Amino acid sequence: MTETTRAQGPAVREEILAYYARGEEDGRLRQGSDRLEFWRTQDVLRRLLPDAPAKVLDVGGGSGIHAEWLARDGYGVELVDPVPLHVEQAGRLPGVTARAGDARALPAEDASYDVVLLLGPLYHLPERADRVRALGEARRVVRPGGLVVAATINRFAGLHDMLRQELYFTDPHRALVDREMEEGRHDSEDGGHFTTAYFAQPHEAPEEFEEAALTVDGQYGLEGVAWLMGGIEDWLDDPDRREAVLVASRHIEREPTLLGTSGHLLTAGRRPR
Numbered sequence: 351m352t353e354t355t356r357a358q359g360p361a362v363r364e365e366i367l368a369y370y371a372r373g374e375e376d377g378r379l380r381q382g383s384d385r386l387e388f389w390r391t392q393d394v395l396r397r398l399l400p401d402a403p404a405k406v407l408d409v410g411g412g413s414g415i416h417a418e419w420l421a422r423d424g425y426g427v428e429l430v431d432p433v434p435l436h437v438e439q440a441g442r443l444p445g446v447t448a449r450a451g452d453a454r455a456l457p458a459e460d461a462s463y464d465v466v467l468l469l470g471p472l473y474h475l476p477e478r479a480d481r482v483r484a485l486g487e488a489r490r491v492v493r494p495g496g497l498v499v500a501a502t503i504n505r506f507a508g509l510h511d512m513l514r515q516e517l518y519f520t521d522p523h524r525a526l527v528d529r530e531m532e533e534g535r536h537d538s539e540d541g542g543h544f545t546t547a548y549f550a551q552p553h554e555a556p557e558e559f560e561e562a563a564l565t566v567d568g569q570y571g572l573e574g575v576a577w578l579m580g581g582i583e584d585w586l587d588d589p590d591r592r593e594a595v596l597v598a599s600r601h602i603e604r605e606p607t608l609l610g611t612s613g614h615l616l617t618a619g620r621r622p623r
């Protein structure tokens with residue numbers, strides 16, 4: 351179901367809206383090596399979430415890639431996203447209600463969800479104050495004791511990806527990544543493949559959770575080192591090898607020395623009771 355309220359609160363950057371209006375997000379996690387991010391997110395969330403039925407708010411939920419299976423698992427899923435195409439796509443999914451909105455000013459009642467997911471907004475908010483504001487909104491709308499899970503892109507994900515794709519050997523990719531590593535800021539004007547984003551060090555999200563008065567339960571590296579291996583796409587096509595990759599990634603998901611090797615990191619915390 352799609353609710354046609356207009357996006358409220360602070361404006362989302364034009365280039366971010368234009369990037370997602372291209373309509374490529376819906377297929378991203380369904381193919382190639384990005385399937386690892388999808389399966390690992392699902393694997394971690396299935397262990398962290400309370401039993402269904404529980405109410406989940408999927409903030410920055412995109413076209414509903416996770417909302418879809420969460421609804422199928424029996425959760426009551428509402429999705430908020432600033433991109434009209436995503437709201438329309440997610441709103442067509444069975445059991446999912448989708449509406450326009452921004453993570454920094456959620457169109458939602460206080461203490462009205464058991465779980466708030468932020469699997470996207472934090473890395474599209476380059477300013478720390480905006481990320482803390484988004485986490486503060488998650489705290490407001492989740493019930494006391496409820497779960498908040500946020501995804502960040504790791505600071506060196508761009509460097510690792512460029513090396514893996516052999517693009518780091520040439521400019522402008524190399525110059526872009528070298529700049530990105532300094533401050534974490536990925537600027538779309540730099541000709542990269544992504545849009546404006548912030549690539550965080552693993553310690554940043556827990557600090558931002560605490561500033562937003564959320565406690566931190568733990569962090570989970572999603573792709574480990576497997577996403578950097580040359581054979582990863584073929585391994586994910588083979589059910590036995592895929593399972594082995596998922597098990598291997600699970601083994602190291604909380605290993606502090608390896609958290610930053612993953613492309614994506616989940617930080618899980620709670621609103622204090």
Ligand SMILES: C[S@@+](CC[C@H](N)C(=O)[O-])C[C@H]1O[C@@H](n2cnc3c(N)ncnc32)[C@H](O)[C@@H]1O
Pocket residue numbers: 362366370375379409410411412413415416430431432433436451452453454469470471474475
């Ligand atoms: C890479 S997609 C991730 C989609 C999905 N959550 C997933 O995990 O695959 C990032 C999403 O964040 C959304 N987004 C960007 N800025 C946002 C903001 N300020 N508030 C809420 N969502 C935002 C985008 O529209 C997009 O759908």
